[in-house]
Amino acid sequence: MKATSDIYVRRRIEAITGLMALGFALLAIRAVDLQWLQADKLQQLAENQRQREFSISAPRGPILDTQGRVLAESIQVPSISAIANEVPQGRIADIAKALGMQKSRLVQRLRGRHGFVWLARQISPDTAKMVMALNIPGVRQEMEWRRYNPLGPATGHLLGFVGVDGRGLEGLEHSMDTQLAGLPGRMQVRRDARGVSLPGGAWLTQPRMGRQVSLYLDATIQSLAYAALAEGVRIQGAKGGSVVVMRPGDGAVLAMASWPGFNPNDFHRYRPNQWRNRAVTDVFEPGSVLKPFAVAAALETGRWRKQSRIFCENGHFRVANYVIHDDHSEGWLDMTGVLARSSNICAAKLALDVGPERLHHILEKVGLGNRTGIGLSGESPGILPPAERWGPVETATIAFGQGVAITPLQLATAFSVLVNDGMHVSPRIIRGRTHGEPYRVIPKKIARTVMKMLVHAASPEGTGVLAVPAGYRVAGKTGTAQKPDGHGSYAKGKFTAVFAGAVPADDPQLVIAVMVDEPQESIYGGKVAAPIFRHIAAAALPYLGVSPHRTNHDWRSMTVADHDSSRPETGDALPSLYRRSLREVRKLASASGYQLHVHGSGWVMRQKPVALSHMDPGAVLEVWLDD
Amino acid sequence: MNPKYHSVRRWLMLLLLPGLLAAAQVGMAHKRLELARQHDAVQREVRSLHAEISRLTLELATLSRPERLRRLAIAELGMRPPTPMQVIRP
Numbered sequence: 001m002k003a004t005s006d007i008y009v010r011r012r013i014e015a016i017t018g019l020m021a022l023g024f025a026l027l028a029i030r031a032v033d034l035q036w037l038q039a040d041k042l043q044q045l046a047e048n049q050r051q052r053e054f055s056i057s058a059p060r061g062p063i064l065d066t067q068g069r070v071l072a073e074s075i076q077v078p079s080i081s082a083i084a085n086e087v088p089q090g091r092i093a094d095i096a097k098a099l100g101m102q103k104s105r106l107v108q109r110l111r112g113r114h115g116f117v118w119l120a121r122q123i124s125p126d127t128a129k130m131v132m133a134l135n136i137p138g139v140r141q142e143m144e145w146r147r148y149n150p151l152g153p154a155t156g157h158l159l160g161f162v163g164v165d166g167r168g169l170e171g172l173e174h175s176m177d178t179q180l181a182g183l184p185g186r187m188q189v190r191r192d193a194r195g196v197s198l199p200g201g202a203w204l205t206q207p208r209m210g211r212q213v214s215l216y217l218d219a220t221i222q223s224l225a226y227a228a229l230a231e232g233v234r235i236q237g238a239k240g241g242s243v244v245v246m247r248p249g250d251g252a253v254l255a256m257a258s259w260p261g262f263n264p265n266d267f268h269r270y271r272p273n274q275w276r277n278r279a280v281t282d283v284f285e286p287g288s289v290l291k292p293f294a295v296a297a298a299l300e301t302g303r304w305r306k307q308s309r310i311f312c313e314n315g316h317f318r319v320a321n322y323v324i325h326d327d328h329s330e331g332w333l334d335m336t337g338v339l340a341r342s343s344n345i346c347a348a349k350l351a352l353d354v355g356p357e358r359l360h361h362i363l364e365k366v367g368l369g370n371r372t373g374i375g376l377s378g379e380s381p382g383i384l385p386p387a388e389r390w391g392p393v394e395t396a397t398i399a400f401g402q403g404v405a406i407t408p409l410q411l412a413t414a415f416s417v418l419v420n421d422g423m424h425v426s427p428r429i430i431r432g433r434t435h436g437e438p439y440r441v442i443p444k445k446i447a448r449t450v451m452k453m454l455v456h457a458a459s460p461e462g463t464g465v466l467a468v469p470a471g472y473r474v475a476g477k478t479g480t481a482q483k484p485d486g487h488g489s490y491a492k493g494k495f496t497a498v499f500a501g502a503v504p505a506d507d508p509q510l511v512i513a514v515m516v517d518e519p520q521e522s523i524y525g526g527k528v529a530a531p532i533f534r535h536i537a538a539a540a541l542p543y544l545g546v547s548p549h550r551t552n553h554d555w556r557s558m559t560v561a562d563h564d565s566s567r568p569e570t571g572d573a574l575p576s577l578y579r580r581s582l583r584e585v586r587k588l589a590s591a592s593g594y595q596l597h598v599h600g601s602g603w604v605m606r607q608k609p610v611a612l613s614h615m616d617p618g619a620v621l622e623v624w625l626d627d
Numbered sequence: 628m629n630p631k632y633h634s635v636r637r638w639l640m641l642l643l644l645p646g647l648l649a650a651a652q653v654g655m656a657h658k659r660l661e662l663a664r665q666h667d668a669v670q671r672e673v674r675s676l677h678a679e680i681s682r683l684t685l686e687l688a689t690l691s692r693p694e695r696l697r698r699l700a701i702a703e704l705g706m707r708p709p710t711p712m713q714v715i716r717p
Contacts, residue, residue: 070688150688200663223693542709
């Protein structure tokens with residue numbers, strides 16, 4: 001009995017031992033499977049569960065004007081996103097209400113989607129706060145960079161705009177996107193068992209802010225130019241217009257504006273054809289503003305001189321089967337008179353004498369028919385037909401600006417050639433960008449002669465007198481051109497009014513080109529575009545510190561405008577200006593109505609009269625300053 | 628001295644040392660976590676200050692728009708644009 005019992009116990013022990021051995025063997029096999037055969041895959045799964053990578057966007061670099069003022073900057077604004085399948089259906093109406101959207105739109109965005117979906121991008125912080133206060137599962141707030149242009153429409157065409165994904169879509173934002181765009185960073189963080197991120201993440205790549213772009217543009221002049229253009233276009237009931245303001249010496253574009261403007265901060269409210277920078281993308285027939293170049297080409301032949309006289313055929317001149325007319329019939333005119341009276345016939349006769357090759361050469365060299373290479377997207381090269389295709393009619397009409405098409409920027413660049421003693425300087429707007437070397441187009445003497453003629457063209461005896469601001473002289477030329485109708489002919493009643501010139505004529509600091517499209521009140525450049533030129537020059541020159549009376553560099557004079565303001569405590573209270581700053585003297589003179597003559601700069605060392613107590617308003621106060 | 632006592636002390640020391648090291652490790656891990664948390668907070672603050680700087684720069688640019696200054700100078704301060712006959716840069 002006992003033996004049977006022992007055997008039973010032993011069998012049981014053996015069975016259990018065998019099962020245990022089998023169990024251990026299975027465990028060992030599984031261990032080998034997990035730790036060895038599937039090790040890589042499982043390791044990867046574990047890492048994925050434990051670690052999370054996400055990208056952090058970087059802001060775009062700012063765009064600054066010539067004085068370092070911000071023209072475009074990126075700031076962080078909230079956006080609302082959701083994990084689509086986690087958002088309760090019953091709460092969609094609440095989200096839509098907080099976002100100010102239609103519920104159907106939101107339902108459409110979430111329907112049938114799993115995972116991440118944008119609900120509203122780049123919204124106001126208050127709206128985002130309202131949405132987040134609802135505490136709806138699956139709804140999240142993200143921060144995104146949004147671009148703002150503080151000058152709004154004034155710089156809209158030039159700077160362009162940026163899409164919600166942070167890429168530049170128009171203007172400088174587009175052409176300089178590589179430099180402006182920030183480099184997003186990637187960060188790796190560890191997560192706990194509940195998926196919550198643990199502190200102490202590691203950067204895989206650091207986010208890098210985009211590089212800044214500095215321009216030659218001056219925000220003040222840009223604002224002045226935009227306002228003057230807008231006013232000019234409004235007065236004329238015109239379709240639009242463009243202005244380019246350049247510093248001829250180095251080709252710096254100080255302002256470039258077009259009307260109608262668009263607000264880049266709200267660009268989607270405008271049609272795409274309103275986005276383009278018409279100062280570089282749109283071409284127009286320049287009309288008579290090309291005549292100075294025909295005259296320069298004629299002078300260059302040596303057959304014509306400043307005093308040479310030319311018969312203007314009393315207003316009618318036939319070239320082949322084409323009859324050229326002058327608005328005012330003229331008889332004999334000298335070369336200055338050709339520009340001052342803006343005779344088409346005389347310009348045509350000069351061009352026919354010069355020949356197509358020479359005229360084409362000069363027009364091409366001043367920049368017509370080629371992109372300026374300023375670095376703005378969508379720039380048009382304009383239209384300058386090859387000289388081989390110029391017959392007598394083409395040669396004659398191109399001399400007064402028909403049959404060619406240019407951009408306002410090309411016009412300003414071409415006039416800069418005359419200002420720069422015949423040297424072509426490429427226009428530039430982006431600092432640090434390389435441009436072509438200056439080259440000679442016209443001999444210095446001829447360029448200066450033409451400039452003197454252009455002063456007459458902007459005098460009471462010329463067509464551009466309305467371009468002259470008080471106190472300055474202008475060298476400029478008007479232009480009035482009929483618009484092509486797109487079918488090889490000219491549109492009836494549609495004109496382009498143009499004025500281009502340099503100011504002050506004696507020492508030009510600015511070249512301004514103004515183009516007004518389809519003016520209604522008047523069609524003439526002298527009446528439509530010239531006043532816009534004057535308004536810009538009158539405001540920009542004092543801002544730039546260009547004095548109207550500069551006889552020599554040591555002498556500065558001014559007449560202080562009379563004021564109605566009461567006189568300050570001068571006289572006995574201020575017997576001497578000795579060691580006073582010029583600012584104080586100017587303030588005193590301005591308040592008292594004195595005419596101030598200033599010698600030198602710095603601090604007052606001497607004054608005349610010595611005592612101020614007996615001076616009347618309007619009297620001359622002369623001060624000598626110590627440099 | 629009892630050699631048996633020495634042996635027990637040696638064994639105790641051997642057990643205590645890993646215990647101390649383990650405790651130090653745990654303490655260090657907590658410290659590291661705390662520092663990492665502070666580092667993250669500082670980084671968040673830096674980012675937030677950068678964003679604030681951008682916002683303020685933009686606000687400054689918006690408030691000092693030439694067109695706005697011109698309007699305020701004329702309407703509220705009674706100023707006028709300088710005429711060409713006034714000295715601007717002596």
